[in-house]
Amino acid sequence: MPDIETIVIGAGVVGLAVARALALKGRDVMVLEQHSLIGSETSARNSEVIHAGIYYPTGSLKAKLCLAGKRLLYDFCAENGVAHERIGKLIVASGETQLPELERLHKKAEDNGLHDLVFYDRAKLTEVEPHLDCVGALFSPSTGIIDSHGFMLALQGGLEANGGQVVLNSKVARIGRHAEGFSLEVDTGNGETMSLTCRELIVSAGHSSPALMSALPNAKAPTPFLAKGNYFKLQGKAPFSHLIYPAPEPGGLGIHLTLDLQHQARFGPDVEWVEDFDYEVDPAQGDKFYAAIRSYWPGLPDHSLVPDYSGIRPKIAGPGEAAADFRIDRSEKHGLEGLVALYGIESPGLTASLAIGDEVAARLS
Numbered sequence: 001m002p003d004i005e006t007i008v009i010g011a012g013v014v015g016l017a018v019a020r021a022l023a024l025k026g027r028d029v030m031v032l033e034q035h036s037l038i039g040s041e042t043s044a045r046n047s048e049v050i051h052a053g054i055y056y057p058t059g060s061l062k063a064k065l066c067l068a069g070k071r072l073l074y075d076f077c078a079e080n081g082v083a084h085e086r087i088g089k090l091i092v093a094s095g096e097t098q099l100p101e102l103e104r105l106h107k108k109a110e111d112n113g114l115h116d117l118v119f120y121d122r123a124k125l126t127e128v129e130p131h132l133d134c135v136g137a138l139f140s141p142s143t144g145i146i147d148s149h150g151f152m153l154a155l156q157g158g159l160e161a162n163g164g165q166v167v168l169n170s171k172v173a174r175i176g177r178h179a180e181g182f183s184l185e186v187d188t189g190n191g192e193t194m195s196l197t198c199r200e201l202i203v204s205a206g207h208s209s210p211a212l213m214s215a216l217p218n219a220k221a222p223t224p225f226l227a228k229g230n231y232f233k234l235q236g237k238a239p240f241s242h243l244i245y246p247a248p249e250p251g252g253l254g255i256h257l258t259l260d261l262q263h264q265a266r267f268g269p270d271v272e273w274v275e276d277f278d279y280e281v282d283p284a285q286g287d288k289f290y291a292a293i294r295s296y297w298p299g300l301p302d303h304s305l306v307p308d309y310s311g312i313r314p315k316i317a318g319p320g321e322a323a324a325d326f327r328i329d330r331s332e333k334h335g336l337e338g339l340v341a342l343y344g345i346e347s348p349g350l351t352a353s354l355a356i357g358d359e360v361a362a363r364l365s
Contacts, residue, residue: 012043015204016155021357023162034171045311050144051348069355089143089243092134225315229269233308238265281307316344
């Protein structure tokens with residue numbers, strides 16, 4: 001008999017949401033996390049934005065799960081006292097040549113089922129954000145911001161209230177097959193290891209998912225890539241009340257302005273393809289930030305940006321390739337009953353997390 005019914009590898013926001021969803025369905029669930037804290041990698045190094053569902057290809061998992069997840073997330077935050085704010089976002093065109101991109105985004109959003117975007121001309125922009133210098137913008141009223149750590153703590157609380165558990169400092173070194181499911185070799189620190197078996201396994205290990213899955217036959221794990229995003233913080237108060245995003249650029253959404261729940265402004269992320277996990281922010285990167293930001297906020301003061309933090313996206317498409325969709329692989333893909341592997345859960349993974357949890361729970365039913 002397996003040691004536990006269901007194991008989730010990874011206590012990031014998605015792993016916790018998946019584990020909670022399974023516990024709510026009556027599963028006996030254990031989450032294994034390699035670090036001493038929950039959500040200390042991708043989940044702790046992002047913009048903390050609740051995305052509306054604008055940018056993603058129609059019919060993709062990103063589009064479907066972002067829209068569903070956004071609704072679930074706002075309800076969850078209200079019901080569980082998680083700090084958040086439906087602050088709204090402006091996607092701005094700095095010049096006339098960018099207006100067709102706004103039209104394209106508006107159509108894509110409607111094709112995805114999002115029908116609340118409003119076009120603002122220069123006069124309306126001057127009224128709502130007088131410090132912007134743009135010819136037009138799309139206003140997204142359902143975009144918001146969230147305390148991501150508070151959200152993860154609430155997910156962990158919901159999991160534990162339904163009989164689940166999170167085990168920290170438990171790095172899964174290897175996955176194998178077992179007569180009744182799966183076997184895991186777990187490094188518990190100080191050179192000590194333990195073996196666990198389970199009937200169901202969910203690999204939600206972010207950057208580590210492809211490597212972990214590669215040990216299994218026919219896993220068909222994708223090639224991972226690392227795309228670093230740097231953030232700079234504004235010294236002093238920003239003269240904006242909404243999030244400000246430029247028209248999208250290849251590889252990302254451009255260097256945008258986000259506000260935290262105290263309305264302190266930060267800018268980022270950029271896109272820097274890297275080979276290893278170096279989270280240091282090079283102050284010299286700020287030079288390109290000033291130029292990008294001044295395309296829509298020419299009044300940005302000199303010497304007002306300081307390095308803040310960085311994150312590394314778990315990409316499964318490399319430089320120059322089209323952005324990949326979320327991958328949620330089950331037995332139809334890899335041939336192993338009771339196993340679900342998640343790959344490439346980058347933005348909008350935070351927004352979509354509750355919907356991803358429901359999706360995985362449905363696929364294991």
